[in-house]
Amino acid sequence: MKAVDAQSIIAKRIANELRNGMLVNLGIGIPTMVANFVPAGITVFFQSENGLIGTGPIPEEGMAHPTLTDAGGRPVTALPGACTFDSAMSFGLIRGGHVDVTVLGALQVDAHGLLANWMIPGKMVPGMGGAMDLVTGAKRVIVAMQHTAKGKPKIVNKCTLPLTSARPVDLVVSELAVIGFPDGRATLLERGPGVSVEQVLAGTEAKLSLPDQIPEMRL
Amino acid sequence: MRTLSAEAAVAMIPDGATLMIGGFMAVGSPERVIDELVRQGKRNLTVIANDNATPGRGIGKLVDAGLVSRTIASHIGLNPETQRQMIAKKIEVDLVPQGTLIERIRAGGYGLGGVLTPTGVGTVVEEGKQRVEIKGKAYLIETALRADFALIHAFLADYLGNLSYALTARNFNPVMAMAADTTIVTADNIVPVGVISPDHVVTPAPLVDYLVTNG
Numbered sequence: 001m002k003a004v005d006a007q008s009i010i011a012k013r014i015a016n017e018l019r020n021g022m023l024v025n026l027g028i029g030i031p032t033m034v035a036n037f038v039p040a041g042i043t044v045f046f047q048s049e050n051g052l053i054g055t056g057p058i059p060e061e062g063m064a065h066p067t068l069t070d071a072g073g074r075p076v077t078a079l080p081g082a083c084t085f086d087s088a089m090s091f092g093l094i095r096g097g098h099v100d101v102t103v104l105g106a107l108q109v110d111a112h113g114l115l116a117n118w119m120i121p122g123k124m125v126p127g128m129g130g131a132m133d134l135v136t137g138a139k140r141v142i143v144a145m146q147h148t149a150k151g152k153p154k155i156v157n158k159c160t161l162p163l164t165s166a167r168p169v170d171l172v173v174s175e176l177a178v179i180g181f182p183d184g185r186a187t188l189l190e191r192g193p194g195v196s197v198e199q200v201l202a203g204t205e206a207k208l209s210l211p212d213q214i215p216e217m218r219l
Numbered sequence: 220m221r222t223l224s225a226e227a228a229v230a231m232i233p234d235g236a237t238l239m240i241g242g243f244m245a246v247g248s249p250e251r252v253i254d255e256l257v258r259q260g261k262r263n264l265t266v267i268a269n270d271n272a273t274p275g276r277g278i279g280k281l282v283d284a285g286l287v288s289r290t291i292a293s294h295i296g297l298n299p300e301t302q303r304q305m306i307a308k309k310i311e312v313d314l315v316p317q318g319t320l321i322e323r324i325r326a327g328g329y330g331l332g333g334v335l336t337p338t339g340v341g342t343v344v345e346e347g348k349q350r351v352e353i354k355g356k357a358y359l360i361e362t363a364l365r366a367d368f369a370l371i372h373a374f375l376a377d378y379l380g381n382l383s384y385a386l387t388a389r390n391f392n393p394v395m396a397m398a399a400d401t402t403i404v405t406a407d408n409i410v411p412v413g414v415i416s417p418d419h420v421v422t423p424a425p426l427v428d429y430l431v432t433n434g
Contacts (some may be wrong), residue, residue: 019233048315050243050387067388073244078386087243087269087390088325091318097339125314126296133318136338166341
């Protein structure tokens with residue numbers, strides 16, 4: 001599967017989790033693509049943690065403004081009804097449980113849903129930014145990631161990389177699988193398009209609970 | 220509140236000062252004061268800010284010039300020069316979760332000793348910190364931050380120093396404006412008193428010590 005196809009599958013499947021009126025925070029990378037697949041008839045509010053609710057698409061050429069940006073500092077637009085606020089309120093929204101869904105990338109997720117997504121000791125120390133607050137405080141945490149990295153499983157027994165939070169994530173969506181954590185145990189809920197249970201298991205280190213019915217994900 | 224030039228404002232800042240600098244990836248950073256810090260070559264600065272921007276922009280200019288010896292920030296990933304100086308042990312970097320960083324600054328300005336936050340519990344952020352349990356939930360004690368100077372950028376400043384901000388250029392600015400011994404402000408527009416209506420003042424004038432003149 002091409003990387004771009006895998007990313008679209010992941011973003012589309014996650015977009016199906018959105019409900020009307022939700023306040024949603026998207027991380028950079030695949031999570032940002034979720035905004036392209038919001039189902040028809042659904043309106044959600046996208047938050048940028050630099051202080052904006054109502055984040056819209058990238059502006060047309062010549063329409064950008066230097067003080068209207070996303071959390072990566074890139075120009076965005078603001079949709080009708082948008083509002084801006086300082087960083088204390090922005091993280092009050094996040095930590096205080098007012099954000100309904102956050103979608104983030106991952107380096108590793110373990111068998112109980114614990115997430116590592118912010119550093120590789122000795123290699124990559126960018127800083128956690130808002131990730132720790134988002135995972136700790138959002139009502140629902142969804143991980144968007146390719147199932148493996150260079151052929152190595154990212155869903156592992158136990159994270160070897162530093163954790164992002166002691167709070168487990170709620171859902172992991174990859175191009176191969178949708179995995180949830182009912183009762184704190186990684187459970188295969190759905191298969192990717194044309195993907196078999198065996199293919200999912202082959203790319204997963206953590207032991208997955210297998211319900212009787214594991215449908216193919218609907219996109 | 221007094222008005223002065225960028226040159227005179229920066230002349231007040233000694234080498235070794237601790238600065239809070241507003242902005243998020245340089246959006247809403249006081250670029251003219253930063254440029255003047257570079258021109259006057261203020262050294263050994265501690266910079267408390269959300270991030271280190273990118274080389275050549277905002278706080279990145281201070282890093283480029285080798286003026287920062289320590290930074291307390293939530294993210295430095297988009298500034299390879301900060302990472303290079305960190306590895307070379309020229310700059311000490313304290314990484315703080317963004318929501319914790321802004322709350323520590325808020326606590327500093329609001330007269331609190333610190334805040335209790337669940338963020339960081341069970342992670343490397345917890346190392347060396349006290350954990351407390353309240354109603355069965357774990358929190359870390361995160362102590363307040365203050366600075367010698369807060370360097371703030373606003374959209375509008377009136378003649379008294381009342382401030383309002385533009386869109387996502389607000390970010391850390393109004394919180395930092397309360398958390399330093401001396402608050403220095405630049406503004407895109409300096410306007411007569413009354414142009415900012417009372418309901419739209421975000422930072423009240425008494426919090427502003429110095430307003431840098433335009434032009």
